[in-house]
Structure formats: structure tokens, C-alpha cells
Amino acid sequence: MSPDSQEGRTTRILLDGHGGDGAPGIVIDALVQALDKSDSGLVFGIVGRSDLLLPVLRDAGIAEQVELVEAADIIDMCEAPIVALRRKKNSSIHVGARAVRDGYWDALVSAGNTGALMAISMLILKTIPGIDRPALASTIPAVGGGSTFFLDIGANVDCTSEHLLQFAVMGSCYLQAAEGIESPRVGLLNIGSEDIKGTDVVKVAATKLRDSGLNFIGNVEGTDLFGDSVDVVVCDGFVGNVSLKTMEGVAKLILYELKSELTSSIIAKTGALLASGALHRVKDALNPSEHNGAPLLGLNGIVVKSHGSADAHGYLSAIDVAVREVRENLIDITVKTMNAMAET
Numbered sequence: 001m002s003p004d005s006q007e008g009r010t011t012r013i014l015l016d017g018h019g020g021d022g023a024p025g026i027v028i029d030a031l032v033q034a035l036d037k038s039d040s041g042l043v044f045g046i047v048g049r050s051d052l053l054l055p056v057l058r059d060a061g062i063a064e065q066v067e068l069v070e071a072a073d074i075i076d077m078c079e080a081p082i083v084a085l086r087r088k089k090n091s092s093i094h095v096g097a098r099a100v101r102d103g104y105w106d107a108l109v110s111a112g113n114t115g116a117l118m119a120i121s122m123l124i125l126k127t128i129p130g131i132d133r134p135a136l137a138s139t140i141p142a143v144g145g146g147s148t149f150f151l152d153i154g155a156n157v158d159c160t161s162e163h164l165l166q167f168a169v170m171g172s173c174y175l176q177a178a179e180g181i182e183s184p185r186v187g188l189l190n191i192g193s194e195d196i197k198g199t200d201v202v203k204v205a206a207t208k209l210r211d212s213g214l215n216f217i218g219n220v221e222g223t224d225l226f227g228d229s230v231d232v233v234v235c236d237g238f239v240g241n242v243s244l245k246t247m248e249g250v251a252k253l254i255l256y257e258l259k260s261e262l263t264s265s266i267i268a269k270t271g272a273l274l275a276s277g278a279l280h281r282v283k284d285a286l287n288p289s290e291h292n293g294a295p296l297l298g299l300n301g302i303v304v305k306s307h308g309s310a311d312a313h314g315y316l317s318a319i320d321v322a323v324r325e326v327r328e329n330l331i332d333i334t335v336k337t338m339n340a341m342a343e344t
Contacts, residue, residue: 010043011326013319014105016092017048018074019112020308020315024048027111028056029312034319035065042323045105047071048092071095077308081115085123093117097124100301107302107322109293111315117305118155118296125301128331130338134298135167136237136305137174138244142226149175149184149232150225153294154241161204164188164234165212170297171232172214173337177328178321181231187220189235189243194219201236213341293318295325298334302326 015031017024024046031044038044045067046053057063073091075084084091093116096108101124110117114136122134137151149171156163168186175184188206190198195206198219209216220230222243235243258279262272272279292314296303302325306318 010041011323012043012045012104012106013322013326014045014047014069014096014099014108015319016096016108016110016112017046017053018071018092019110019117020306020310021077021111022309022311023111024053024056026310026312026315028053028060028062030315030319031066032060032062033312033316035062043067045069047096047099047108049074069095069099075113075116077113079113079116081113081119084113084116085119091116091120093120094124097121097301097303100303101125106326107304109304109306109315109318109322111306111308111310111318114154114305114308117303121296121299121301121303125299125303127298128300128334128338130341131166131170131298131334133163133166134296135170136240136294137171137297138294140225140244140247143228146228148225148227148230150240150244151232151234151297152237152240153244154237155296156237158238159201159236161201161208164201164205164236165208166298167234168209168212168214168216168232169337169341170334171234173334174295174297174325174330175231177330177333178324183215184231185229186214186216186232186234187218187224187230188216189225189233189239190219190221192219193221205234293321295321295330300331302330 015027017027020026034044047069048071050068050070053068057066071090071092073088075088075091075093093110093112097120099105100108127134133156135152136155137149138153140148140150142148151167151171172184172186175181188209190202217230220233224230225233262268292307292310294305296305302322304318304322306315
């Protein structure tokens with residue numbers, strides 16, 4: 001396929017065949033689901049070792065529907081990013097990122113080593129002018145069927161106030177593109193809503209956000225992540241990652257306790273049967289797989305990180321995120337916003 005052969009007609013999504021705990025099986029299962037539900041404007045590819053991937057593609061009956069991109073190396077989940085960056089230049093992540101950079105594919109989706117994915121993507125794709133570092137983001141369920149866009153969730157442990165400002169721009173642009181929100185409400189995660197609280201970095205970031213032209217509503221607390229008062233919440237990657245993992249743990253605890261109580265007696269089971277529809281909706285709202293797919297924002301190319309332990313349904317959610325970013329021209333929107341801020 002040449003870079004321009006599908007230009008303007010298709011959205012081309014490339015999947016990392018070796019990323020994640022259940023690869024390549026989970027990736028192939030997600031591909032089967034994606035092909036079943038996809039429209040004619042979608043083209044899928046998978047990057048990795050053909051000797052490992054082709055038999056699985058054939059067993060799934062989709063070998064003729066998916067383009068296989070050869071990559072000789074595999075990056076282990078526990079491998080140091082610097083080692084992967086320097087010694088495995090023919091890995092599925094390297095080859096995939098180069099294919100996006102060169103225009104053969106519109107997006108790369110990977111459930112692989114997060115550090116390696118970030119380092120390699122940043123090296124090959126570079127960042128958008130005005131963005132120093134890419135950030136990982138996640139969508140969190142909120143009251144009333146809403147959601148909150150949360151970043152950074154682990155790509156950058158140490159951040160300056162300027163980084164936090166850039167994260168806010170990227171998050172705001174994402175919601176404008178992906179959700180059609182004209183002026184997303186941006187909040188800065190803090191230990192209190194008062195201006196006097198927080199670290200020096202957070203205080204300076206708040207000042208910069210007020211002067212940025214974004215719809216900055218001020219400091220927000222952890223409980224606001226699940227409310228309806230804010231659309232984008234920004235923090236450094238250390239706080240974001242701890243917060244996200246805590247949320248996932250609490251969600252699993254709630255689902256476990258619900259299941260235990262609702263199967264504890266005949267009466268409880270009867271009540272559960274009567275309320276099965278509502279209970280399934282609660283389960284879906286709390287299930288991390290329903291919200292899988294962390295866009296790596298700020299790059300000059302679309303890269304989406306799937307959770308390493310995601311099942312096929314969760315991986316499919318990550319694919320959907322990539323498709324949405326490409327079709328809504330996220331990078332163009334971010335570039336325009338950064339240029340407008342630079343001119344003020």
C-alpha cells in the first residue's frame with residue numbers, strides 16, 4: 001500500500017501484534033470484532049512477526065482481510081525502554097511508528113510496554129510544535145452517564161507548570177475533536193479548590209491556565225473526577241497513575257461485593273434477577289474494559305495505548321479511540337490551538 005493510495009477514502013489502523021498479556025490472541029480476537037462492526041471506510045493491519053501472526057490470522061479466518069506488516073523483533077513487557085529504543089529497532093512498535101510517520105497508516109494501537117511505546121513514538125513521530133512531552137489520557141465514567149477526560153496518567157512523573165498547561169491544551173483539543181464539546185471545562189487536580197493550596201508547580205500552573213484562553217474553572221479535587229462540573233482534569237503522571245489504579249481497584253471491589261451480596265441467599269438472587277438490567281448497566285459503567293484506550297497526546301501522529309491486561313472487548317475500545325482521533329483530525333486541531341496561543 002502506498003501512503004497516498006487510500007488518502008481521503010479510508011481510515012487505516014495498524015495494531016501491534018505483540019503488545020499485551022494475551023497477545024497475539026487478544027489482538028486477533030479484537031480484530032475479528034472490529035471487522036464485524038466496521039464500515040467500508042476502515043482498513044486494518046497488524047505489525048509483527050509473520051511466523052507467529054499469520055497462523056493465528058488464518059485460524060481466525062481473517063488473513064485475507066488484514067494486511068500483515070513484518071517486524072522482526074518483540075519488545076518484552078518488562079524490558080527497559082532505553083534497551084528497546086536502542087537495540088530493537090525492528091520491533092513491532094518501531095516499525096509501526098515509522099509506518100504512521102511515513103503516512104502508510106493513520107494510527108498505531110498497542111497494548112505493549114508503555115515506557116517503550118512512549119519513548120519510541122516520541123523519537124520517531126516527534127511532538128507537535130509547542131508541546132514538550134506527550135501525555136497519556138483516560139476517560140473516566142462520571143454521574144449521569146457522563147465522563148471526565150483525565151491526564152496525565154503515567155507518561156510523565158515529574159512535570160513543570162508549563163507541562164501541565166500543555167496537557168490542558170491537549171485534553172481540551174481532544175474533547176473538541178472527539179466529543180464535539182466547543183469549550184471544555186478544564187480543572188487542575190489539587191488537594192483543595194482554594195488558590196493557596198498545592199505545590200508551587202501547581203500554583204504556577206493555575207496562573208498560566210487562567211491566562212491561557214482555555215475554559216479554566218480552577219482547582220478541582222479527586223471527588224470532582226466523577227461529577228458533572230468539569231470535562232478535563234489535569235495533573236502530573238505520578239498522581240494520575242496512582243489515582244487511576246486506585247479507581248480500578250475500587251471498581252473491582254464494588255463489583256466483587258455486589259456479586260457476593262446478590263448471590264448470598266435465595267431472596268438476594270431473586271432481587272438480582274428482577275434488577276438484572278440495571279445491574280448489568282452498573283457493571284458496564286464500572287468495567288475498565290469499557291473505557292480502555294489511552295491516547296498518547298501531543299505527538300505528530302496518532303498512537304493509542306491499550307491496557308496490557310485488556311480483553312478483546314477492551315482492546316476494541318482502544319481501536320475505537322484511534323478511529324475517532326483520526327476521523328476528527330485531532331492533530332490539526334491541536335496544532336491550530338497551539339499556534340493561536342503562541343500568537344497571543
